[in-house]
Amino acid sequence: MRRLLAGPGPALPESPAGAPDVDLDEAYAYPAEAAQRAFVRSNFVCSADGAAEVDGRSGPLGGAADRRVFQLLRWLSDVVLVGAGTARHENYGPVVVPVERRERRRAAGLAEVPPVAVVTASAGLDPAARLFAVEVRPIVLTCAAAPAERRRALSAVADVVLCGEESVELEPAMAALTERGLTRVLTEGGPTLHAQLGAAGLLDELCLTVAPLLAGPGRLGIGQGAPWDGTVAMRLIHVLAEEDSLFLRYRRA
Ligand SMILES: NC(=O)c1ccc[n+]([C@@H]2O[C@H](COP(=O)([O-])OP(=O)(O)OC[C@H]3O[C@@H](n4cnc5c(N)ncnc54)[C@H](OP(=O)(O)O)[C@@H]3O)[C@@H](O)[C@H]2O)c1
Numbered sequence: 001m002r003r004l005l006a007g008p009g010p011a012l013p014e015s016p017a018g019a020p021d022v023d024l025d026e027a028y029a030y031p032a033e034a035a036q037r038a039f040v041r042s043n044f045v046c047s048a049d050g051a052a053e054v055d056g057r058s059g060p061l062g063g064a065a066d067r068r069v070f071q072l073l074r075w076l077s078d079v080v081l082v083g084a085g086t087a088r089h090e091n092y093g094p095v096v097v098p099v100e101r102r103e104r105r106r107a108a109g110l111a112e113v114p115p116v117a118v119v120t121a122s123a124g125l126d127p128a129a130r131l132f133a134v135e136v137r138p139i140v141l142t143c144a145a146a147p148a149e150r151r152r153a154l155s156a157v158a159d160v161v162l163c164g165e166e167s168v169e170l171e172p173a174m175a176a177l178t179e180r181g182l183t184r185v186l187t188e189g190g191p192t193l194h195a196q197l198g199a200a201g202l203l204d205e206l207c208l209t210v211a212p213l214l215a216g217p218g219r220l221g222i223g224q225g226a227p228w229d230g231t232v233a234m235r236l237i238h239v240l241a242e243e244d245s246l247f248l249r250y251r252r253a
Helices: 064-075 084-089 099-107 147-153 168-180 193-201
Strands: 002-005 039-047 079-083 116-119 141-142 158-160 184-187 207-212 233-241 245-252
Touching: 039 064, 039 193, 064 099, 064 207, 064 245, 079 084, 079 193, 084 116, 084 193, 116 168, 141 147, 141 168, 147 158, 184 193
Parallel strands: 039 184, 039 207, 079 116, 079 184, 116 141, 141 158
Antiparallel strands: 002 233, 207 245, 233 245
16 A cells, blocks of 8 residues: 555655555554544545445445455454444444454553444344354443333343433443543444534544445435534545555544
């Protein structure tokens, strides 16, 4: 992977073709403040025309380099936060961390494996799903309106946390993660949760892979839901490229 536009750091060489492979750990390192407070980074892949899914899945959009970044961002995080729609559509499983990475995480003061935290108003998740048959208990962030029976069933396989009455209020949800020492929050969406995090001013970073294909109209983008009142200004941290994909990292301005 090569760097097309550097943020702070070494100057660009004359010819990107002669540049050494980018150190992705360095390129995606969390800032120091992410150890002190909930720091929310989102990671998405979209087509060049802005689609975040093809026939309900993100898989057709991402190539090998995107999968590498996707995994690395998980390995750098304390917790992977997803909406229940994504967990159901994508049949979410646990975060897989190889032995070598576990050691690096331990040395950096992180748990060996980050848990997955799912946001859901309905608590409509199957306790027998592969997400729950794992070494690290997932966290279910839900609300009082979720049927008590479902909450009870999920509490056998996950830490169930109530954060609101009719829906999950995202500030208390972030506070619940922070209480558990989970401040490097990586959200993988989906578009509905992502838009709410942005609207609430809780999104610190967006890591976006732009895939070299067109998906056509009628697809979800990376934000879904009611229009916002305004916009959120972002600053570009880097642009990386591999083959024909772009890897953009933005920070809230
Ligand atoms: N391209 C990418 O990188 C990418 C990444 C992720 C997802 N996707 C795609 O996006 C699609 C799914 O989109 P989506 O918008 O449905 O995903 P989503 O945001 O993951 O899921 C929406 C669901 O999350 C729960 N939720 C979100 N915010 C909530 C809140 N504040 N309080 C309570 N519950 C809340 C609700 O679950 P309940 O219904 O259980 O109450 C809601 O129905 C899939 O096709 C997936 O493949 C693409």
